[in-house]
Amino acid sequence: MRAWVFHKAGPPSEVLKFDTNWPKPEPSGTKILVEVHAVSLNPIGWKAMSTPPISWGQKKPCVPEADVSGIVAGGELEGTGFSIGDEVFGIVPYDTIMKSGQGVLAEYTLVESKLLAKKPTNLSHAEAASFPLAGLTAWQALVIQGGLKEGDGKKVLINGGSGGVGAYAVQIAKAHGAHVTTTSSPSSNSLVSTLGADEIVDYHSVDLPKYLAEKHGDAKFDLVFDTVGVKTMWEGSEGFLKPEGQYVDVAGPHMESFLTALSAGLDIAGRLYKPKWLGGIKRKYTLMMLHGTQRSPELQEAASLLAKGTIKPIVDQVFAFDDVHKAYERSMSGRAKGKVVVKVE
Structure with missing residues (x-):
């Protein structure tokens, strides 16, 4: 089968190669064979390829990426609720890819039955593939870790x-x-407004921690979800986050080398354990990379909301299977609004 594979660490443009004779996986146990129609790219995908220390733990050769939408093509299906030909979407957890080297950027892949859901009929494969990792990360940060409840x-x-x-x-x-309340650049204001944001803050025009403390200091936030990893936001969070509130971080300190990884580790330890009298921030800090597992109940519940249109997929751009290097370039640019998707055909 055709697949994109890397055999050594490095930037996708240099190490990710197109293989026309990669072995087709064989389903076993609870894993279902999926004929891949669309794959969405995630930062952890190219970081596992190129950025130490994450790349050090990646088994090679490796087919990258985790988010998939496609058609059930084989496996032991009794009791799973799936049949051959069903349109499905789901995820291969990154800890599985790190150990096995078997991701989804190929014509076929294997996915645990509990990490698949039937694709809502109102979504294309590209739209469905855009959800799993990003959507489940947001769900776990807000609902599981943050404790959001309806009403x-x-x-x-x-x-x-x-x-x-x-x-x-x-x-x-x-x-x-x-x-x-969400932060955004002016070019993205219309997008986040259509998503339902009540207040949009242009992070280019203000000192964010200072602005948030001044505007929301008398009625602070219950929950902060940082998808960017801005250190000054955490350092200033006492000014705008309630004492009993939570700061959930999905990005953490940036790691581009061994030295920055070491510095990041010390920074994270300080956020988690440094007492107030040593300069620590007196707010609860959660780093999602320590907790971000994918679970079936959230995927099924999210599939229902996607089917109802309560949650709408946001796809930045769809690339052909031959244009994977261009897709990674877009994903790594930091300019994508929503998810970058590769169509497999």
């Missing part, structure tokens, strides 16, 4: 509302009745 009217701040995770976070928070 409780919490105030939520989402840093980065137009990105792949942020665009889903705005919609999920609004679906649970939250008042949502």
Whole structure:
């Protein structure tokens, strides 16, 4: 079968190669064979390819990426609720890809039956593939970690509302009745407005921590979800986050080398454990990369909201299977509004 594969660490443009004779996977146990129709790209995908220390733990050779939409093509289906020919979408967890080297950027892939859901008929394969990792990350940050419940009217701040995770976070928070403030650039304001954001802050024009403390200091946020990883936001969070509130971070400190990874590790330890009297921030901090597992109940519940149109997929651009390098270039540019998707045909 055709697949994109990397055999060594490095930038996608240099190490990711097109293989026309990659072995087709064989289903076994609870894994279902899926004929891939669309794959969405995620930052962790190219970081596992190119960025230490993450890339050090990646088994090679490797077919990258985790988010898939396609058609059930084989496997032991009894009791799964699936049949041959069903249109499905789902995810291969990154810890599985790290250990096995078997991702989804190929004509066929294997997915655990519990991590698949039937694709809503109102979505294309490209739209469905855009949801799993970004959408489930937002769901877990807001609902599982943040404790959002329908109708409780919490105030939520989402840093980065137009990105792949942020665009889903705005919609999920609004679906649970939250008042949502989000940061955005002027070019993305119309997008986050259509997603339902109640307040949009241009991060280019203000000192964010100072602005948020001045405007929301008397009525602070219950939950902050940082999809960008802005250190000064955490450092200033006491000014705009309630004492009992939570700061959930999906990005964390940036790691581009061994030295920055070491510095990031010390930074994370400080956020989690440094006491107030040593300069620590007296707010609860959660780093989602420590908790971000994918679970079946959230995927099934999200599929229902996608089918109803309560959550709408945000696809930035769709690339042909031959144009994967261009797709990664777009994903890595930081300019994508929503998810970058590769169509497999």
